[in-house]
Amino acid sequence: MTGFIIKRLVSAALTILVVSALTFSIAFLAGDPAIAIAGKDSSAADIARVREHYGFDRPVAVQYGEWLGKALTGDFGQSYHYQQSVADMLAARLPITLGLGLAAIVFALAIAVPLGVAAAARPASLVDRMALALSVLGQAMPTFWLALLLVVFFGLNLRWLPISGNTTWKHFIMPTIALGFFALPALLRITRAGTIDALRADYVRTARAKGLGPAKILFRHALRNVMIPLVSISAVQLGALLSGSIVVEQIFALQGIGALSYDATLRADLPIVQAITLIVAVFYVLLTLVADIANAILDPRIRENW
Amino acid sequence: MNLLTRLASSAALAAIMALSPLAAEAADITIAIGSEPSTLDPQVRDDGGERAINDNVYETLMARTPEGELVAGLAAAAPTQVDAKTWEFKLRPDVKFHNGEAFSADDVVYTYNTMSAKDSQARFRAIVDWIETVEKVDAKTVRIHTKTPFPQALEFLAGPMPIYPHKYYAEVGSQGMSNAPVGTGPYKVVEMRPGEQYTLVRNDDYNWGSPKSKAKIANVVIREIPDAQTQVAELMSGGIDVTADMSPDLVTKLGGVPDVAAKMSETLRIFVIGLDAAKRANNPAVNDVRVRQALNYAIDREAIVKNLMAGAARPLSTPCHPLQFGCAEEAAVKYPYDPEKAKSLLREAGFADGLELTMYAEAPAKEAEAIMGYLDAVGVKVKLNRVPYEAYRDATMSGKAPAFLFNWGSYSLADAAASISFFFKGGDDDFAQDKDVIEWLNTGDSVTDPGKRKEAYASAVRRITEQAYWIPLFSGVRGYAWDANLDFTPFADEIPRFYEYSWK
Numbered sequence A: 001m002t003g004f005i006i007k008r009l010v011s012a013a014l015t016i017l018v019v020s021a022l023t024f025s026i027a028f029l030a031g032d033p034a035i036a037i038a039g040k041d042s043s044a045a046d047i048a049r050v051r052e053h054y055g056f057d058r059p060v061a062v063q064y065g066e067w068l069g070k071a072l073t074g075d076f077g078q079s080y081h082y083q084q085s086v087a088d089m090l091a092a093r094l095p096i097t098l099g100l101g102l103a104a105i106v107f108a109l110a111i112a113v114p115l116g117v118a119a120a121a122r123p124a125s126l127v128d129r130m131a132l133a134l135s136v137l138g139q140a141m142p143t144f145w146l147a148l149l150l151v152v153f154f155g156l157n158l159r160w161l162p163i164s165g166n167t168t169w170k171h172f173i174m175p176t177i178a179l180g181f182f183a184l185p186a187l188l189r190i191t192r193a194g195t196i197d198a199l200r201a202d203y204v205r206t207a208r209a210k211g212l213g214p215a216k217i218l219f220r221h222a223l224r225n226v227m228i229p230l231v232s233i234s235a236v237q238l239g240a241l242l243s244g245s246i247v248v249e250q251i252f253a254l255q256g257i258g259a260l261s262y263d264a265t266l267r268a269d270l271p272i273v274q275a276i277t278l279i280v281a282v283f284y285v286l287l288t289l290v291a292d293i294a295n296a297i298l299d300p301r302i303r304e305n306w
Numbered sequence B: 001m002n003l004l005t006r007l008a009s010s011a012a013l014a015a016i017m018a019l020s021p022l023a024a025e026a027a028d029i030t031i032a033i034g035s036e037p038s039t040l041d042p043q044v045r046d047d048g049g050e051r052a053i054n055d056n057v058y059e060t061l062m063a064r065t066p067e068g069e070l071v072a073g074l075a076a077a078a079p080t081q082v083d084a085k086t087w088e089f090k091l092r093p094d095v096k097f098h099n100g101e102a103f104s105a106d107d108v109v110y111t112y113n114t115m116s117a118k119d120s121q122a123r124f125r126a127i128v129d130w131i132e133t134v135e136k137v138d139a140k141t142v143r144i145h146t147k148t149p150f151p152q153a154l155e156f157l158a159g160p161m162p163i164y165p166h167k168y169y170a171e172v173g174s175q176g177m178s179n180a181p182v183g184t185g186p187y188k189v190v191e192m193r194p195g196e197q198y199t200l201v202r203n204d205d206y207n208w209g210s211p212k213s214k215a216k217i218a219n220v221v222i223r224e225i226p227d228a229q230t231q232v233a234e235l236m237s238g239g240i241d242v243t244a245d246m247s248p249d250l251v252t253k254l255g256g257v258p259d260v261a262a263k264m265s266e267t268l269r270i271f272v273i274g275l276d277a278a279k280r281a282n283n284p285a286v287n288d289v290r291v292r293q294a295l296n297y298a299i300d301r302e303a304i305v306k307n308l309m310a311g312a313a314r315p316l317s318t319p320c321h322p323l324q325f326g327c328a329e330e331a332a333v334k335y336p337y338d339p340e341k342a343k344s345l346l347r348e349a350g351f352a353d354g355l356e357l358t359m360y361a362e363a364p365a366k367e368a369e370a371i372m373g374y375l376d377a378v379g380v381k382v383k384l385n386r387v388p389y390e391a392y393r394d395a396t397m398s399g400k401a402p403a404f405l406f407n408w409g410s411y412s413l414a415d416a417a418a419s420i421s422f423f424f425k426g427g428d429d430d431f432a433q434d435k436d437v438i439e440w441l442n443t444g445d446s447v448t449d450p451g452k453r454k455e456a457y458a459s460a461v462r463r464i465t466e467q468a469y470w471i472p473l474f475s476g477v478r479g480y481a482w483d484a485n486l487d488f489t490p491f492a493d494e495i496p497r498f499y500e501y502s503w504k
Helices: A002-029 A033-038 A044-054 A060-072 A086-121 A126-140 A143-157 A169-200 A202-209 A214-251 A257-266 A270-298 A300-305 B002-017 B021-025 B048-057 B105-116 B153-157 B166-179 B228-236 B248-254 B289-298 B301-308 B339-348 B365-377 B389-397 B417-424 B435-444 B450-466
Strands: B028-033 B062-064 B070-072 B080-083 B086-090 B131-138 B141-146 B187-193 B197-202 B219-224 B242-246 B260-275 B355-361 B380-386 B403-408 B470-483
Touching: A002 A060, A002 A270, A033 A044, A033 B389, A044 B389, A060 A270, A086 A126, A086 A169, A086 A214, A086 A257, A086 A270, A126 A169, A143 A169, A143 A214, A143 B228, A169 A202, A169 A214, A202 A214, A214 A257, A214 A270, A257 A270, A270 A300, B028 B048, B028 B228, B048 B187, B048 B197, B048 B219, B062 B153, B105 B131, B105 B141, B105 B166, B228 B242, B228 B248, B228 B470, B242 B248, B248 B260, B248 B470, B260 B289, B289 B339, B289 B365, B289 B380, B289 B470, B301 B365, B301 B470, B355 B365, B355 B389, B365 B380, B365 B403, B380 B389, B389 B403, B403 B417, B417 B435, B417 B450, B435 B450
Parallel strands: B028 B219, B028 B242, B355 B380, B355 B403
Antiparallel strands: B062 B070, B080 B086, B086 B141, B131 B141, B187 B197, B197 B219, B242 B470, B260 B403, B260 B470
């Protein structure tokens, strides 16, 4: 198992390196970063000044090497736009996005798993149809639209929840629902399909023949098999939520890294874009690794293959 | 189930809380801003988000009243001119910075010499480059020496050039200033959470006879809310009291909402199409003055203003905003909407079968598409590249754009030089390179006699419009919405003057 983890970590490090080199060069392909940094209303001379100040006229590979050298020692530099330490800014904003992502996945699982199992227990029943409707709705409805509906309903009509900001936990309820709804359909479908498959399997028939009650069969035998794909999909979804929170953060005025990365990309604020890309890539890689290990713990067959 | 019960109990709490904001409203105000201030050191950046705070916290030597009059700010009176390149300012006594430091000549000398230094952090060199050096005469007198005679100096000194407390700034630097701003203005910053909210309180020692009034509202909270729809929801639920980020559509819709006031207000910003007469894009069509004039005749500015900008903008005939000093509307050659004339000019120029024109634009989609439609009607097929600002700027500078639709804010300076001289005085941003215009502008930017300045800019305006180097379109608009109980007036310079606000 240790050998497997080491192998995975090495390939993860390479993935992250490639991702970061790509984002760095794409920023230059998109145009001269000096224009974005000098900003609107700057003169041609102001832009030239910025270009010289940051050394953008040097080869991209040299600039990337310089950034990488510092990043490896933990120095992410200063934001071009905010003139502040990138590490400090991310430290302030990362918890918001992470918290939101985790809350959203918990919310999605809390609905998807019970509903998926119930739907699988009685295919074509009313519950199953409701689950299908919910999953189609979740898939079809854009996040921003759901977010606005929530704002109008809970924020304006009922006045139950604060509309924007992040000062109390109540501020996170609507963003959690909006974001969680986005992850819901995939989790719901995988739970339902997995449970149905498991219920048709031979060992379930055997268990039934042995006289086990339906609840025990469902939760002890069927659900445990569903857990494996569920863990993998949850990990991938959580990664997607980290990047998918851009829209939600924008609407609810939450200052996470989603909103920050959006603005930073528009402003060619390379140190921030690079640091966020790196963090998200690291998260993705770690999440899939954790999912693999969790699956190995859940399923002895996977362990044996290592 | 658990989630539902939690939701329900929190709802009960929230329902009670929803009643309280009304009581707090009498003393406080919450203002939404759409973009986050990058730094509160105003020499580094002073745009929308920054300005919302800067103009209430910092102050300048000269000041502009909401009515547009130029008056003494931290200076005791209008300066005397020692010679063509030297202005002498007497400073006000009894002014104190928020940290208790007394304001004196040292602060002015330090601020301007730091800003105009070659390696300073000033983002727009045009704002500081005219200063040669600043010298202290005595504790309450300074002399500003300019590189060349610079008649717009007072306008600039009323603009984005606030005075720093010299000891404090020297000690904490740009970053320290941004984290804990210290100025002389009617409000002090007491708390800031970048990206979320800023809390200002009234400066109670503000009694030195500033042209700004003492603040009427004691506590101001500024919240960053990027999404305009969210701002509307907050406004309607009482979460915020003022916003300046409404689109014309939203303003129209909010007009019918009780207890909410909404208005489109004209700004100093101008929208124009630049044409590459300097042959950088090497497009023979736009190098022909008849084609440029035809394009000017082809667009119905009045209709665009009426239908897309809620009638709040004004159609433009000048390469500057008519509210700016020296922007002579009467000198401009006018091109009223006349598609037949446009067609005949195009025929004359040899484009009877029409022509193709590549246009880069960073303007709002609706306006750009309307313009495209008008040009299409006279046989000009526009290949529109509506791109982000960076790509737009890249295309114009590298000579890929024969036509480019953009807007210009003149750094909020009410002087035509901030627009005409920026774009027509030679240099990389000048796509006309007209020798006469350059000479007139050199005169206008350096003679002190206001009459002679006006004359010089009028000549420039006449030639620029006659040659149709640009297609002036319309002025910009900004959509405001606020609690109808608030006494609030939007101004053309877009400066949010919180100290003027009060509750009815």
